[in-house]
Amino acid sequence: MNKKTAITERDQTPLRLIISEFLDNRLAVAGLVVFLIIVLTAVLGPYFTPQNPYDLAQMDIMDGKLPPGAQSLDGDIYLLGTDEQGRDMFSAIIYGLRLSLFVGIVAGSLAVAIGVMMGLVAAYFGGKVDTIIMRLVDLQLSFPTILVALMLLAILGKGVDKVVMALIIVQWAYYARTIRSTAMVERSKEYIEAAHCLALGRRRIIFSHMLPNCLPPVIVVATVNIARAIAIEATLSFLGVGVPQTEPSLGSLIKGGFDFLLSGKYWISVYPGIALVVTIVAINLVGDHLRDVLNPRLRR
Amino acid sequence: MSVYLIRRLLQASMVVFFMSAIVFSGIYIIGDPVDLLVSNEASPEELARATKALGLNKPFHEQYFVFLKNALRGDLGRSFVFGVSAVTLIIERMPATLELAVVGMIMALVIGIPLGMYAGLKPHKLSSRGIMAGSIFGFSLPHFWQGMMMILIFSVMLGWLPSSGRGDTVTVFGIQWSFLTWDGLRHILLPALNMALFKMSLIIRLTRAGVREAMLQDYVKFARAKGVSGMRIIWVHVFKNILIPIITVSGLEFGHMVAFAVVTETVFSWPGMGRLIIQSIEMLDRPVVVAYLMITVLFIIIVNLVVDVLYSIVDPRVRLQNLKG
Numbered sequence: 001m002n003k004k005t006a007i008t009e010r011d012q013t014p015l016r017l018i019i020s021e022f023l024d025n026r027l028a029v030a031g032l033v034v035f036l037i038i039v040l041t042a043v044l045g046p047y048f049t050p051q052n053p054y055d056l057a058q059m060d061i062m063d064g065k066l067p068p069g070a071q072s073l074d075g076d077i078y079l080l081g082t083d084e085q086g087r088d089m090f091s092a093i094i095y096g097l098r099l100s101l102f103v104g105i106v107a108g109s110l111a112v113a114i115g116v117m118m119g120l121v122a123a124y125f126g127g128k129v130d131t132i133i134m135r136l137v138d139l140q141l142s143f144p145t146i147l148v149a150l151m152l153l154a155i156l157g158k159g160v161d162k163v164v165m166a167l168i169i170v171q172w173a174y175y176a177r178t179i180r181s182t183a184m185v186e187r188s189k190e191y192i193e194a195a196h197c198l199a200l201g202r203r204r205i206i207f208s209h210m211l212p213n214c215l216p217p218v219i220v221v222a223t224v225n226i227a228r229a230i231a232i233e234a235t236l237s238f239l240g241v242g243v244p245q246t247e248p249s250l251g252s253l254i255k256g257g258f259d260f261l262l263s264g265k266y267w268i269s270v271y272p273g274i275a276l277v278v279t280i281v282a283i284n285l286v287g288d289h290l291r292d293v294l295n296p297r298l299r300r
Numbered sequence: 301m302s303v304y305l306i307r308r309l310l311q312a313s314m315v316v317f318f319m320s321a322i323v324f325s326g327i328y329i330i331g332d333p334v335d336l337l338v339s340n341e342a343s344p345e346e347l348a349r350a351t352k353a354l355g356l357n358k359p360f361h362e363q364y365f366v367f368l369k370n371a372l373r374g375d376l377g378r379s380f381v382f383g384v385s386a387v388t389l390i391i392e393r394m395p396a397t398l399e400l401a402v403v404g405m406i407m408a409l410v411i412g413i414p415l416g417m418y419a420g421l422k423p424h425k426l427s428s429r430g431i432m433a434g435s436i437f438g439f440s441l442p443h444f445w446q447g448m449m450m451i452l453i454f455s456v457m458l459g460w461l462p463s464s465g466r467g468d469t470v471t472v473f474g475i476q477w478s479f480l481t482w483d484g485l486r487h488i489l490l491p492a493l494n495m496a497l498f499k500m501s502l503i504i505r506l507t508r509a510g511v512r513e514a515m516l517q518d519y520v521k522f523a524r525a526k527g528v529s530g531m532r533i534i535w536v537h538v539f540k541n542i543l544i545p546i547i548t549v550s551g552l553e554f555g556h557m558v559a560f561a562v563v564t565e566t567v568f569s570w571p572g573m574g575r576l577i578i579q580s581i582e583m584l585d586r587p588v589v590v591a592y593l594m595i596t597v598l599f600i601i602i603v604n605l606v607v608d609v610l611y612s613i614v615d616p617r618v619r620l621q622n623l624k625g
Binding site: 151153154227254266 | 327451
C-alpha cells in the first residue's frame with residue numbers, strides 16, 4: 001500500500017503521505033478526475049447548454065422525441081436527442097446533474113454534521129444519552145433505507161427540499177454509528193485525559209480534540225454516502241415520489257423517458273442513466289481507495 | 301432461552317407501537333384527502349358529509365386511538381380510492397411480491413455462493429477479480445437502473461424475455477402463482493434477477509471472506525493432513541462453517557428485499573404491493589399507505605426476530621452470551 005519512497009522522511013506530514021498514497025492508484029485518480037469534470041460541468045452548465053430546460057418558451061413540442069443528432073425546426077442540432085416535450089436532452093442532463101449533485105452534496109454534508117454531532121455527544125457523555133441516541137440509530141438502521149425514505153416522503157410530499165430532508169434522516173445514523181465507535185476509543189486515550197486535567201471546556205475537548213482524530217472513517221463513509229444519496233434521490237424521483245418532473249433531476253429524467261424505452265426511443269432515459277452511473281461509479285472509486293489509504297490498520 | 305425470547309418479543313412490540321405512532325401522526329399531516337375524493341363542484345354540505353364519513357372531523361388523538369383499536373383487530377381502515385379494506389388490498393397483492401422476493405433470494409444464493417466460494421478459493425485469478433469487480437457494480441448501481449438496462453438488453457434489443465406483468469398464472473390454494481407456468485417463469489426471470497443482483501453481490505463478498513478465513517483454520521489443515529479430498533474439505537468442512545453468517549444475512553436481507561420490491565415492481569410493472577403503495581402515495585390514499593407501511597414494518601420486525609432466534613439456536617456461542625446479557 002505504501003510504496004512511495006520519493007518523499008524524504010523529513011517532508012512526511014500525514015496529509016502529504018495520504019495524498020501521495022492516494023495518487024498511487026490510477027483508478028482512484030481517474031475517478032477523482034471524472035468526478036471533478038462532472039462537478040465542473042454541472043456548475044458551469046448554464047453558460048454553455050443550448051437550452052434552459054426550465055424555460056418552456058425555449059422548447060418546441062414539434063421537436064419532441066427526436067433522435068440524437070437530429071436537427072430542430074430552427075436548424076439547431078440536438079446532440080443527444082429530445083424528450084417528449086421537445087426538451088434538448090443534452091441541456092436537460094446537465095441541469096439534472098446539477099440538481100442531483102446539489103441534493104447529494106447538501107443532504108450528505110448536513111447528514112454528516114448531524115450524525116457527527118450525535119455520535120460525538122453519545123460517545124462523550126455515555127450513559128443514558130448514549131443509550132437513547134444509539135437505540136434510535138439501531139432502530140433506524142434495522143429498516144431498509146428505501147422504506148424509511150418512502151415513509152418520510154409519504155409524510156412530507158414531493159419536492160427538492162423534502163427529498164433533502166428525507167436523505168438526511170435516512171443517512172445521519174450511519175455517521176453517528178461510525179463516529180461513535182471511533183470516539184469511544186479516542187475518549188479513553190491520554191490526550192483527552194490531559195485535556196481534562198487542563199480543565200478545558202467540554203465543547204473544546206469534543207470539537208478541537210476528539211473530532212479531528214475521529215474524522216478519517218467519517219470521510220470514507222461520507223464519500224460513499226454521497227454516491228448513495230445521489231442514487232437514492234434518483235430512485236425516489238424515478239418512483240415518482242421524489243423530485244417533481246418539472247424540475248429535471250437525473251432520476252426524474254429517466255422516469256420521463258422510461259415509458260418510451262420499449263418503443264425504441266432509448267435516448268430519453270439511457271443518456272441520463274449513463275450520466276447518473278458515471279457519477280456514482282466515479283465517487284465510489286474515490287471512496288473505495290480512500291478507505292484503503294485512511295485505514296490505520298493497513299498502515300505500516 | 302425463554303427469557304431471551306420474551307425480551308425480544310417485548311422489544312419488537314415496542315418498535316411496532318413506536319412505528320405506528322410515527323406513521324400515523326406523520327400521514328395525518330399530509331394533504332386533506334377529501335379534496336381529492338369529492339368532485340370540485342361539491343357543496344360545503346357534501347364536503348362536510350364526506351369528511352364525517354371518513355372520520356376526519358375528529359381531533360387527532362381520537363383518530364389515533366380509533367386507529368390503534370382497529371389496528372389491533374387487523375383493520376387499518378378502508379381505501380379512499382378502492383373502497384375496500386386497506387389490509388385486504390395489501391394482502392391480496394402480497395403473494396406476488398413474496399413470490400418475486402423468494403425467487404430472487406434463491407437466485408442470489410444459488411449463483412452467489414458458488415461464485416463467492418470460487419473467488420475465495422482462487423483469490424488471485426483474473427476471473428475471481430472479475431467476479432469481485434462485478435459485485436462492486438451490483439452494489440453501487442441503483443436498482444432501477446439495473447432493471448432498466450435488463451429491459452433494454454433482454455427485452456428491447458434481444459427480444460428474449462417480456463418486460464412487464466406476471467404472465468400466465470396458476471391458482472394454487474386460492475393464490476395465483478407465476479412460477480408454475482412457462483410463461484410466468486419467463487416473466488419472473490428479469491424482475492427476480494433485478495432483485496437478486498444486489499443481494500448476490502453481498503453474498504459473493506460474504507462467502508469469499510468466509511472461505512478465505514476458513515481455509516486458514518486448523519480444522520482444514522487437519523482434514524488435509526488426514527487425506528480428505530479437496531472437494532470434501534470445501535463442501536463439507538468449509539461450507540458448513542461459512543453457512544451461518546450467510547444464512548443470517550440472507551434472512552435479514554429478505555425483509556429488505558420485500559421493501560426494495562417497490563423499485564423492481566415499478567420498473568417491471570409487477571402487480572405486487574410495492575406498485576400499489578406508489579400509486580397510493582400519488583393518490584393520497586392514506587389508509588393504504590399506512591397499511592402498507594405497518595405491514596412491511598411488521599414483516600421486517602418478524603423476520604429480524606426469527607433470524608435472531610434461529611441464529612442463537614444454531615450457534616451455541618451466541619446463545620450463551622444472550623443468556624448472560
